[in-house]
Amino acid sequence: MSDNDLKLFEAVAFHESFTKAAAEMFTVQSNVTARIKKLEEEFGAALFSRTSRNVKLTGAGETLLRYSKQINRLIEEAKERLGEKETVKGLIKVGFLETMLVVKGPELVNELANRYPFVDLEFKSAMKDVLVNDVLNYRLDAAFVPAPLNHPELAQIRVKEEEIVAVGPDSCPDLNGILSQTPLKAIVFDQGCVFRSRLENWLVFNGISNYHKTVMNSIEGVINFIASGIGFSFLPREIVSTFYRDRKIRTFPLPKAFGIMETYLIYRNDIPKSTALTAFTDIASTAMKSERIP
Numbered sequence: 001m002s003d004n005d006l007k008l009f010e011a012v013a014f015h016e017s018f019t020k021a022a023a024e025m026f027t028v029q030s031n032v033t034a035r036i037k038k039l040e041e042e043f044g045a046a047l048f049s050r051t052s053r054n055v056k057l058t059g060a061g062e063t064l065l066r067y068s069k070q071i072n073r074l075i076e077e078a079k080e081r082l083g084e085k086e087t088v089k090g091l092i093k094v095g096f097l098e099t100m101l102v103v104k105g106p107e108l109v110n111e112l113a114n115r116y117p118f119v120d121l122e123f124k125s126a127m128k129d130v131l132v133n134d135v136l137n138y139r140l141d142a143a144f145v146p147a148p149l150n151h152p153e154l155a156q157i158r159v160k161e162e163e164i165v166a167v168g169p170d171s172c173p174d175l176n177g178i179l180s181q182t183p184l185k186a187i188v189f190d191q192g193c194v195f196r197s198r199l200e201n202w203l204v205f206n207g208i209s210n211y212h213k214t215v216m217n218s219i220e221g222v223i224n225f226i227a228s229g230i231g232f233s234f235l236p237r238e239i240v241s242t243f244y245r246d247r248k249i250r251t252f253p254l255p256k257a258f259g260i261m262e263t264y265l266i267y268r269n270d271i272p273k274s275t276a277l278t279a280f281t282d283i284a285s286t287a288m289k290s291e292r293i294p
Contacts, residue, residue, distance in 0.1 A: 001042055003075055006068040008035050009047065013065050014139060016054040039064075069138060069271045076274060089118035090276035095131040095143035096123065097194065099219060100263060103238050104160070108287040112280060119276045127192035135266055141277050142267040144284075146194045155269040159285050164198055164259050165251040167223075167240055168232040175252050178232050184211040185231030187222045194261065199234040202258045223247060236261075 011021035012032065022029040040047050045060035057065060076090070101108070101123070112119060124131075124140065131143040136153060148156060168178050178184075184203075188196040203211060214231060216222045222233050223240075227248045240251055253259060265284055267277065 001039060003072060005035050005039055006072060008032050009039060010065065010068055010072070010138070012036060012048065012055060013057055013061065016056060018055065065138060066270055069268075073272045073274060077272065087118055088116045088275045088279050090274055091120045091122060092142070092274075092276050092280050093122045093124065093140045094280070095126055095134055095140045095145075097128065097131075097144065097146070098125045099195070099236050099239055100144045100160075102219070103242055104287060108284060111283050111287050115283070116276070116279050119279060121280075127190070128194055129192055132266070135268060138268070141274075142265055142281065144263055144265055146261050146263055148262065148264055149266060153268055153270060154266045156264040156266045157281060157285050158262060159265050160263040162261055162263070163237040164195065164234050164254060164261055165237045165240065166202075166232055166254055167226055167235050167249055167251050169226055169229040170248045170250050171229065172232070172250055175254075178252075179206055179208070184208060185214070186211050187214050187216055187225045187231045187233045189217065189222075190215060195234040195236075198258050198261075202234075202254065205258075223249065234258075 008021060008025055008027075011024050012018055015021050015024065018029050018032050018036075022032045025032070036047065043060065043064065046058050047061035047064060048055040049058055096105075109121060112121065124134070126134070128145050131140065131145055132149065132151075132154075134140040135143050136151075144159065148158070166175060166178060172178055186199060188199060190196075203209070212231075214225060216225065219235070219239065222235065223244050225231060226233060234254075237251060240249070265281060267273070267281070273281070
């Protein structure tokens with residue numbers, strides 16, 4: 001077994017495909033298949049369950065994946081420390097909600113590029129549950145997610161606190177004006193969105209279980225529909241005030257239970273952090289901070 005065998009194994013686990021793993025590792029599928037079979041013989045256990053459509057890690061495969069990540073990280077660390085210069089480099093895959101990096105993202109990326117020019121970033125936008133699952137399954141190195149998580153395999157760093165506000169058309173006088181609409185109309189993101197969840201919980205708190213929804217997949221689309229008078233939504237105050245303050249919309253503060261959201265940076269705690277990920281988390285914990293809301 002070599003470290004390259006483990007990298008092939010990790011590629012198959014990531015893509016759930018021998019063909020895609022072969023393409024990533026610049027080899028042929030038959031070689032990947034042969035090396036995985038050799039690993040299975042060496043460990044005396046099936047690492048993948050195979051179907052006609054994809055391959056999935058078995059319990060033994062999940063165990064090996066954790067060890068493989070640790071081994072490859074230690075090898076990379078040794079190369080960094082035994083080289084002529086300890087240059088921080090590498091690729092970091094980071095997940096986030098679409099709204100989270102709109103304001104602070106460019107500052108974060110620029111700071112990382114200025115201090116660590118050999119570190120590359122790959123960002124992925126998705127809903128919270130997808131991001132958490134991707135970190136747990138080693139598809140992402142880290143992710144920005146709302147609210148602290150209670151998961152034994154995840155480390156978390158509190159990086160930001162922000163205010164969520166109700167956003168309505170400029171003709172709307174107050175929150176009571178929103179709640180008195182018949183029918184009540186809201187512009188929301190897909191299921192799994194933290195802002196949609198807060199909005200729906202707020203409506204239930206006010207005795208409303210049903211509302212007419214228009215689902216959008218972009219902040220710009222939500223703002224356009226609100227400005228047109230179609231409905232209201234929940235969005236971060238900082239984004240609205242920074243990019244949309246000249247639009248025909250109004251913002252309304254919410255009770256603290258619905259209006260305060262904390263953002264945490266999460267990553268697996270069973271793998272030694274690479275120097276690149278350490279640099280990123282250190283910068284993120286500073287660059288992403290905003291003034292604490294009373």
